[in-house]
Amino acid sequence: MTTPTLNDITSCLSAYDPDALPVRDAQRVIRDFIEPVGAIxxxxxxxxxxxxxxxxxxxxxxxPAHDNSAMDGYALRGADLSGASPVTLAVVGSVFAGRPSGVIPGSGECVRIMTGGVMPAGCDSVIPQELVAAIGADSITIAPNVIRSGDNRRFAGExxxxxxxxxxxxxxxxxxxxxxxxxxxxxxxxxxRRLRVAFFSTGDELRSIGQPLDAGCVYDSNRYTLHGMLTRLGCEIVDMGVVRDDPQALEDALRHACEHVDAIVTSGGVSVGAADYTRQIMAKLGDVSFWKIGMRPGRPLAFGRIASNGHSAFLFGLPGNPVAVMVSFYFFARDALLRMMGADAPLPMLKVRSAGAIRKKPGRTEYQRGILEHDGEGRQSVRITGSQGSGILRSMSEANCMVVLHDEQGNVDAGDLVDIIVFDGLI
Missing domain, CATH: 3.90.105.10 (Molybdopterin biosynthesis moea protein, domain 2)
Known part of the structure; x- marks a missing residue:
C-alpha cells in the first residue's frame, strides 16, 4: 500500500485552508499521517x-487460583444459615493463607479461615470474625441475618x-x-522501543544558559520545557541546542537529526515573519505543511516528514513563544508521539465550574492557564491566572490546569461548566 501524502489526507477535509485550520482538523491530519515505529x-x-x-x-x-476467603473469619455452608434464629456451628479446623486444608466440614460445621485462605470443599460463605455473636472453645454462634449465603467469598478467576x-x-x-x-x-x-526525538530552538537572539546575554538577546527556555515534556513521555531525547538563522545551518541540523531519530521537534522559525528559507529547506527535505491554526496561543505550526540519506523522521515545527510551544506540544505533538509508540492516551478532560467570567469569541480554540481550587465543602472551580500572553511563562508555572475553550464556544459566565486538563503528572 502506498503511504499517503499530506495532500492526500488534507484533500479529505472539507474546505481545507492552511491559513485558517481548525484545531480538530489539524489534529485529524496529524493522527492520520503518523505511523507507529513498530519495534518491540x-x-x-x-x-x-x-x-x-x-x-x-x-x-x-x-x-485467584482458588476460591478463597475475603475476610478473617469462619467458612461455612450457606444452607446452614437461618433467617429467623441464631445458629451454632461446630468449629472443625483452621485454614491459613498459603496452607490449604483437607478438612471438609459437614452440615452444622464450620472452619476458622484467614484472609486469602482456600475455601474448604462444600463451603460457600464466610462470616467475618467481628460479626460472630459468640465464640466458644470449639463452636461459634451466628445471629440471624448477619450475612447472606455467598458473602465474603472470592471466586477462582474472579x-x-x-x-x-x-x-x-x-x-x-x-x-x-x-x-x-x-x-x-x-x-x-x-x-x-523508546522513541528517539531530537529537538532544537532557532533564532540568532537565543542564548543558552551560561552564555553572556547580549543586548536584544534572551535565554532559550523552550529547550528546557521541551526536555521536560519529552522526558515525561518516556522518549530518548537528543538536545541539539540552538540553531542560528542561517539556511545551511538549518538544513544541516535537520539532515543530521533525521538520520538519527524518529521525530524532530523545533521551536521558532515557523511564523509569518520567519525567513522564506525555512519553507524552502523543509520542502526540499520532504513533505511538510505550514499551517495557521485557529487557536490561541500557538497559531503557526509546521508538520510533516523529512528525509535524508535514506532515513526519515516526522517533523513538528512549533512556534517560538514559550507558552505557545507548550500548548502546541500538548495538543498536537504529544498525541502524535504516543501514536508513534503504539499508544492511544488522549488528554483526559474534566468539566469544572468557572469561578469568573471569561471573554471568548467563537471561531477559534483558546487554551487559558487556570488554577483549579476546592472550597471548604470540596466543590471544585477554576479561575484563570490573569494575563494570558503567549510569552508569559510564569503564568504557566503558576497554573495547575489548562482551560480549554472550544472553537464554537463564546463568552463564559461565572458558574458555567468549562473543560479543563489537569497538569499534575503531565508537565
Whole structure:
C-alpha cells in the first residue's frame, strides 16, 4: 500500500485552508499521517514503568487460583444459615493463607479461615470474625441475618481467568499494571522501543544558559520545557541546542537529526515573519505543511516528514513563544508521539465550574492557564491566572490546569461548566 501524502489526507477535509485550520482538523491530519515505529523489545518488569505495552499479555494462570476467603473469619455452608434464629456451628479446623486444608466440614460445621485462605470443599460463605455473636472453645454462634449465603467469598478467576488478556497492546504501563503482571509471575514485558526525538530552538537572539546575554538577546527556555515534556513521555531525547538563522545551518541540523531519530521537534522559525528559507529547506527535505491554526496561543505550526540519506523522521515545527510551544506540544505533538509508540492516551478532560467570567469569541480554540481550587465543602472551580500572553511563562508555572475553550464556544459566565486538563503528572 502506498503511504499517503499530506495532500492526500488534507484533500479529505472539507474546505481545507492552511491559513485558517481548525484545531480538530489539524489534529485529524496529524493522527492520520503518523505511523507507529513498530519495534518491540523485552524489558525486566521493574523497567517497564511508563513504557508502552508492545503485545497483549495473556494470563498464564487464573487469579485467584482458588476460591478463597475475603475476610478473617469462619467458612461455612450457606444452607446452614437461618433467617429467623441464631445458629451454632461446630468449629472443625483452621485454614491459613498459603496452607490449604483437607478438612471438609459437614452440615452444622464450620472452619476458622484467614484472609486469602482456600475455601474448604462444600463451603460457600464466610462470616467475618467481628460479626460472630459468640465464640466458644470449639463452636461459634451466628445471629440471624448477619450475612447472606455467598458473602465474603472470592471466586477462582474472579480477577483474571487463565488464557484471557490481562493487559492490551498500547497500554502505558502504570504502577498498578506492574503489580498485576507480578501477580501473574511475569518477569519480562514486551514494550515498544523508546522513541528517539531530537529537538532544537532557532533564532540568532537565543542564548543558552551560561552564555553572556547580549543586548536584544534572551535565554532559550523552550529547550528546557521541551526536555521536560519529552522526558515525561518516556522518549530518548537528543538536545541539539540552538540553531542560528542561517539556511545551511538549518538544513544541516535537520539532515543530521533525521538520520538519527524518529521525530524532530523545533521551536521558532515557523511564523509569518520567519525567513522564506525555512519553507524552502523543509520542502526540499520532504513533505511538510505550514499551517495557521485557529487557536490561541500557538497559531503557526509546521508538520510533516523529512528525509535524508535514506532515513526519515516526522517533523513538528512549533512556534517560538514559550507558552505557545507548550500548548502546541500538548495538543498536537504529544498525541502524535504516543501514536508513534503504539499508544492511544488522549488528554483526559474534566468539566469544572468557572469561578469568573471569561471573554471568548467563537471561531477559534483558546487554551487559558487556570488554577483549579476546592472550597471548604470540596466543590471544585477554576479561575484563570490573569494575563494570558503567549510569552508569559510564569503564568504557566503558576497554573495547575489548562482551560480549554472550544472553537464554537463564546463568552463564559461565572458558574458555567468549562473543560479543563489537569497538569499534575503531565508537565
Amino acid at each position: 523489545e523485552q524489558v525486566a518488569l521493574l523497567a517497564a514503568l511508563d513504557r508502552v505495552l508492545g503485545a497483549d499479555i495473556i494470563s498464564p494462570i487464573s487469579v 480477577d483474571l481467568m487463565a488464557g484471557s488478556a490481562a493487559l492490551r497492546t498500547g497500554k502505558v504501563i502504570r504502577p498498578a499494571d506492574l503489580g498485576l503482571l507480578a501477580s501473574l509471575g511475569i518477569a519480562t514485558v514486551p514494550v515498544a
